[in-house]
Amino acid sequence: EPEVTQTPSHQVTQMGQEVILRCVPISNHLYFYWYRQILGQKVEFLVSFYNNEISEKSEIFDDQFSVERPDGSNFTLKIRSTKLEDSAMYFCASSGGVGFRPDANTGELFFGEGSRLTVL
């Protein structure tokens, strides 16, 4: 069964460093997302991405964050200057596929297993 894969599974970084989290969405999906979950808290939406641009973002997704689809397969989340409070599990997700209307963004998201970011 196709799946969303994320790397690294765990990254430890120093405060102020840049971090890039990588995701390979399911190959025929059209919509891509990043979510995060701080330990013990709920899953929070960060950003959605469609047709090479951000379609929606939350208040959490400030100027420190950026997303990119550098090629036909990867989807990345960059945090420019990490803070202690960025420590969390980051989940990538994708949805949609061949045959869907491009604007019919379904709510059936496929999530990866997450990348745990620890900022020291």
Add this chain to the structure above:
Amino acid sequence: DAKTTQPPSMDCAEGRAANLPCNHSTISGNEYVYWYRQIHSQGPQYIIHGLKNNETNEMASLIITEDRKSSTLILPHATLRDTAVYYCIVKQAGTALIFGKGTTLSVSS
């Protein structure tokens, strides 16, 4: 501003049906009801969704009341592996999927 209300926790005996309720009294006509679950700290997993009619798939059944103000997710024969946090989410097409606190379901033998 929560759109759904779920009990924080529920227990279920293995092999029995688990019925997870969700209130969404302010749901609008173009909003779907989605159910996801998160097992331990894994990525959330889609279970089922519906608009007006009851739905069934290999994982679960979704019963939506006629006025659409509430719904119930039914796991017909719960197993230990169904222990997870279950999220009921209402959403319009084209908008972000927003998770609340969900219901922690504990299945015991």
